[in-house]
Amino acid sequence: MTVPTHPSTEVPPFRRVTVLGLGLIGGSLLRALRQTGLEVIGFDTEPGAGAAASAAGFPVAPDAATAVHGADLVVLAMPLPEVTPALRSVGPHLRPDTVLTDVGTLKQPVLAAVREHAPGVRFVGGHPLAGVEETGWAASDPLLFRDCPWALIFEPDTSLTAWLRLAGLVCDLGARPVPTTAADQDTAVARVIGLPHVLAEALALTGLAGGSLGLSLAAGSYKSGSRVARTRPELVTSWCDGNAALVGALDDAIYHLTSARDALAAGRSVYPLASAGHAARTNWEHRRFEPVEVTTDPTALVGHGRAGGWVTAVLRDDDGVRLLGMRPI
Amino acid sequence: MTVPTHPSTEVPPFRRVTVLGLGLIGGSLLRALRQTGLEVIGFDTEPGAGAAASAAGFPVAPDAATAVHGADLVVLAMPLPEVTPALRSVGPHLRPDTVLTDVGTLKQPVLAAVREHAPGVRFVGGHPLAGVEETGWAASDPLLFRDCPWALIFEPDTSLTAWLRLAGLVCDLGARPVPTTAADQDTAVARVIGLPHVLAEALALTGLAGGSLGLSLAAGSYKSGSRVARTRPELVTSWCDGNAALVGALDDAIYHLTSARDALAAGRSVYPLASAGHAARTNWEHRRFEPVEVTTDPTALVGHGRAGGWVTAVLRDDDGVRLLGMRPI
CATH class of the missing domain: 1.10.3660.10 (6-phosphogluconate dehydrogenase C-terminal like domain)
Known part of the structure; x- marks a missing residue:
């Protein structure tokens, strides 16, 4: 069987990532992303969180618009009620090829907010299943995402390229991209x-x-x-x-x-x-799994996630991108 | 205020303890008791558990009647359905001053079984709140009882002396005797x-x-x-x-x-x-507590437990036994 691939030239790794919201998840992400060698910058509407991140040696922008300048990935890591104001602030400042993602628990409300307040943005909803009951920058941990499932959303208007770029980054963080839809998630x-x-x-x-x-x-x-x-x-x-x-x-x-x-x-x-x-x-x-090569096709990927599978690697070579994964036996 | 005490000569420490049932709780108890310097011996109707305890260097008796010979404390540490057969086996072999206790979760069924199958025995029901989801000798841990609440039961026919001896032992294990009744527990x-x-x-x-x-x-x-x-x-x-x-x-x-x-x-x-x-x-x-001296009287002790208090020390001196405890502020 020939597994369809995706041209690797269209799936470049991210270089500069902006994290908006520096609580437990956003702060941990800022730390984890820098450990993978990426250029990172953070921002939080709450000055104390930004000051704490800055004191820990991370670049922190004075406002959201400045934070997203030049970013090829922007992560919304604020609580759900603050997503809409954030979309209004940064939407006009994103480059056309900038990928926007989030880390919220429910995917449908965020998707609806993006469609209303930042239409046309390359959005891929995300949800790392990595919470602990502590909150805030002080609890942030660069290893928080190791081995954690991370729902990555396909909708009819989702860019496959953007999804694959994000899946590769999630793998780099040691987490497990689980392809699914907002409703299924x-x-x-x-x-x-x-x-x-x-x-x-x-x-x-x-x-x-x-x-x-x-x-x-x-x-x-x-x-x-x-x-x-x-x-x-x-x-x-x-x-x-x-x-x-x-x-x-x-x-x-x-x-x-x-x-x-x-x-x-x-x-x-x-x-x-x-x-x-x-x-x-x-x-x-006691579930058991086996390695599998996954087709780089949204329908196949969503089916892989629905069957209990996830992605383990996004491989780029001259022939394009190949996806490795695990699925239940 | 003069706090009533109990003559210390009537509250001698235990010397030799028999543990019947060598699973998680019984095994941990055997280990913990020996660490406090007591002479211990164990028995389990399941030969594998006894063999494991023996291999770990603990004396294990060939049968329950032999195990309780000469003991001044016998602990029933088997699952509830095995309590009645155990009472029938060992009841006739207990000395009149031997104290019998148990470690079961529900106190009323054990109390009923003792009254039916071993009437006249000096029984004090007990329940260390120390379980974990692992079971068996292999999971036993001498530190299992550190800081754990340990319900110790007063009923109208409970010997105060037996209760105080047991409370002292529970304190020696680093646990917290909580005086209560079977029904309240x-x-x-x-x-x-x-x-x-x-x-x-x-x-x-x-x-x-x-x-x-x-x-x-x-x-x-x-x-x-x-x-x-x-x-x-x-x-x-x-x-x-x-x-x-x-x-x-x-x-x-x-x-x-x-x-x-x-x-x-x-x-x-x-x-x-x-x-x-x-x-x-x-x-x-965030509950807070304060130290208090507790009256050595069953009614006062049960009230102390009902109010959220426990015993921290059983002090023996020439004037008798004094009880120290903690109670919620």
Whole structure:
């Protein structure tokens, strides 16, 4: 089988990257990008974050328009409510071939904002699954993205070249580009980000509602189960609100919990749920994968992601770009 | 104020301890007890566990009756279904002053089993909140109990002397004796152990039910939220089944989840739950305590535990035993 490739001359590596927003993700990205040898510059509307990055030796621009000057990649790394103002600020200052990406949890709202406020920009939505409950520049870590899945979005108007350039950069950061669409991503994220956060909040609240003795006895399982409830509630909200798929995910979880509750109330066992949950979790840990060469075609790539695959390398040679990946066995 | 004490001559330290059941908790206890200078001996009905402990240099008895010979403390560290057979085996071989304790998650079932199968034994129920999802001797760790809460049960027929001897030993292991009753303990544990496990099972199952893309994107929040679903389902079941208080805890959690679900479905925000969950979790982390001297009286001790306090030291001097503790400010 001949795997279609893409001319390598059209997929040049990035040289200069601007990161707008220097919190946990943006700050970690600034650090990680510089480690790969790229020219980087940052900006944050909050002066304290910019000052901290500057004190750590990173170039920081005085404003967003200056920050994006000459950049061939601009990363929106601010919270969702600040994306629209940022698009308005920098949209007019981007070169036609500049690639714009973001790192937000939900891809459909960002896509809608780009289409409204920066139409015609070469946008490729992105989402590194790399959060921790700490936030801010102080928590930034250049190794944050190692081995982490990183959703990279194809929409009908997405430039394949821009997508491939970004996928190559994500591989350089040690992360795993997962090709998908905005709608598929948001549906998946409802179950693996939205749901865990809502359950953690419910546990954090309910677990401690039984009085002071319970506060003393809360230990390992309460602690890990409620860990992400330490996240600022404004962030949790921005990862959940407006994601219709989370309603169905919550319905499923409530169904399982109600079944367990009714079993207990009737003097029966929670074993069916415990057994099914244990199997799901351990099967997930024991998944196996095999290397594969992936066609450089949006439809094939999205199918690869939907089947549980990701990209491991973007290889450039005289014949063009070839994509290596992994897929579940 | 004069704080009542207890004659120290009646509260001698233990010298020889038998641990029956050499899994994670029993094995860790055997290791930790020997580190405090006590004479220890173990036994497990499963020959592999005994052989592993023996290979690690610990004395292991050929049967339970031999194991408890001469012991002034016997610890039941087997899973709940094996407690009754163990009580039948060792009950007739205990000296009148031998203290019997256990390490199970639910205290009422063990108490009922002791009253039925070993009446008259000096039993003090115990529960170290020290589990991890690994099990078996291979996971045992002498430091497992450091700083962990350890519920120690008072019932109307509990010997205060036996309780104080055990509290002293728990302090020697670096853990925190929390005085409580079997009913209070089980009610508290429903929320901080049963509930986290049932929620983790529901997350493990529901989170991954969205297809292969979700399996790829599941990351930090799914992983920590479902961590305890790695526990063997038989153990989870033994911590949940029959605990009536877990029904109410699940009702509360389902109520919060349903409210969040309905808000999302109506285009509103999950912020109220996220905010309340975040506050509960962070307030829990930031609790503050003060040292206090605790009366050596069962009613006062149970009240101390119910108020969120624990024991930090059992001091023996010529005037008797004094108890130091911590309580929430």
